Amino acid sequence: MSQETGKVKTMAIIASILFVSGIFGGILIAKGPLNPPKTAQSSAAYQLDLVITTNNWYNNSVGYQPAYFVVQGGKLMSSATISIPGNVPVFVTITDYDNGSAGVASPQYANVTGTSGNTVLIVNNTNVNSTASSANQGINVNGGYLASQVPASLIAHTFTVFSDGKVVLNIPVLPSSVEFATFTLPPGHYEWHCEGLCGSGPYGLEGAMTAVGWMAGTVIVN
Template identity: 45%
Template sequence: MDKSHNILMIALVVVVLASGVSLGYAATHINATPASKAVSLTLVINPDRFFNSSVGTQPSYFILNNGTLQSAEYIYLPQYSTIALTIIDWDSGSSYVSAQYANVSGTSNNQVAIYNSTAVNDTSMPQANESPWMTSFVNVSNIAHTFTVSGNGMNVNIPVQGLSTELATFQTSAPGQYIWVCNAMCGTGPGGAGGAMATAGWMWGYINVM
């Protein structure tokens, strides 16, 4: 597939969750023209995606697009633009993570707004009467996952607390392909580095800045 062109991809819907959110597998393309206002990107962490018959379920990032959960293996963003990122975490567990990833970095004011008590399968956005917790640090014992991007002027780290919704903004930089990863060891095998941690579209993937 030629990634230099915007391609309309239709998601194959394979599961319908109780909340009415459908689960599909297609990359989401966001218009690559430098944006004059913030571009919204919403990610959902589902802890119960089927991996294989030996492992069972594993956690996985998805892109939420028009009520559909789509693969996060490829995320397409415009160059030199402000991204308004929302991460909805349905995972209640915590994973081992190095202390360096407990600090928020690369976002506006190096902070993230955390809304606690997110319900599993809930994709509703925080309401105006809800008050977030603004922080630059999450205790390692409360971190379920991270969303981390590094390289070529775009260095972002967001520690994600279990059963929370987190909001932050960051800037994209020059066109190119970047890697996003979860640095919490939430997979299988020795140290939790296998399974989802080693599989593109689960706990790591690509950000194509265009």
């Protein structure tokens, strides 16, 4: 076989592979699920996962400070900018690893506002417990409590969202708790801030409380 014939044969084989894979590829694409229409996508609920941890090194004079993080793609990311879709129910889960309470600057932040029913489901090791029983596969579960308000002195942090300085969302967060709520916001740029006195300094308003990506940031609603 001459080199030229070999090249031609190789080309013919490559061409037929491309042709066959083209046909089957076409069939696979045609048989694949259709992309959902935009309207269906935009009406779907959105899951926002926030995590509060405490062992974050702030600086040598302040030491460790608490900080909010956003779970994205299985990783903890900065909370400096939180992006969520607009006019869509957002299911927010706040997991608070902070076991201490800080209190709040103003009693209004003890109220749950801007969530569905103005309530939050609070789950922690005190209010979720179980009792052995002969029914229910051997366990009776008491699962958290739905709160529209919490004692101000127990608050560890809040997730509070402002629009032009006005509170549009306030979720008080208790120590060592996981909280669940749903809210919907129209598109726009908002500010978020923790209103717990969780920072450093004599009033707990310094350190993390002044720092973007720690206890403050922007919420971009698209």
